[in-house]
Amino acid sequence: MKTPELPLRDIHLPDAVSWWPLAPGWWLSLAVLVMLLAALAWWWRGAPLRRLRQAALAELGSIEQAYSHSGDGHACAQALSRLLRRVALLAGDARAAHSHGADMLAVLNNLGKTPLPMEVITLTDAAPYSPRAAADLDAEKYREITLNLRQWLMQLRVPRARLVSERRAAV
Numbered sequence: 001m002k003t004p005e006l007p008l009r010d011i012h013l014p015d016a017v018s019w020w021p022l023a024p025g026w027w028l029s030l031a032v033l034v035m036l037l038a039a040l041a042w043w044w045r046g047a048p049l050r051r052l053r054q055a056a057l058a059e060l061g062s063i064e065q066a067y068s069h070s071g072d073g074h075a076c077a078q079a080l081s082r083l084l085r086r087v088a089l090l091a092g093d094a095r096a097a098h099s100h101g102a103d104m105l106a107v108l109n110n111l112g113k114t115p116l117p118m119e120v121i122t123l124t125d126a127a128p129y130s131p132r133a134a135a136d137l138d139a140e141k142y143r144e145i146t147l148n149l150r151q152w153l154m155q156l157r158v159p160r161a162r163l164v165s166e167r168r169a170a171v
Helices: 024-045 045-072 073-088 102-111 118-129 132-135 139-154 159-168
Strands: none
Touching: 024 045, 045 073, 045 139, 073 102, 073 118, 073 132, 073 139, 102 118, 118 132, 118 139
8 A cells, every 4th residue: 555645845944033022131131221321320420529529528637637736726717718618619609709708608508408507607707817716716616617517518519510510611
């Protein structure tokens, strides 16, 4: 008996694998990449303010160290006044160069989340120009003032547009 021919087709290859739609692992990888890029952009935007804060805190540390070695309240008050003016100028407020008293207080209060402690203003208002006013404050008062100033500098906030425009103007 003769076997009937089976209707078999020839061997054929499967369709090519398409790159689309992506597998779930690729979607997860893309989502992680987008989040990393967003985090990097957020970090990069805050860099100028972080540098300003770090520089101001480093200078405050050197002022505190110089005061602890010399005990010269007048020089400390002058250095603190210069520090506050420089912070305000770097933050983009040109009024800080020639302001004093209530005007300087308004300039500095615009930079912090909280107002600048009044002890710091009173110290930097009169003591840099009067050795007698600086001598009236004892070492404990200076430590308290620098501690308050350190806390204020830690929460310093400056609009990014001000920092960027100042940096471009300096170049």
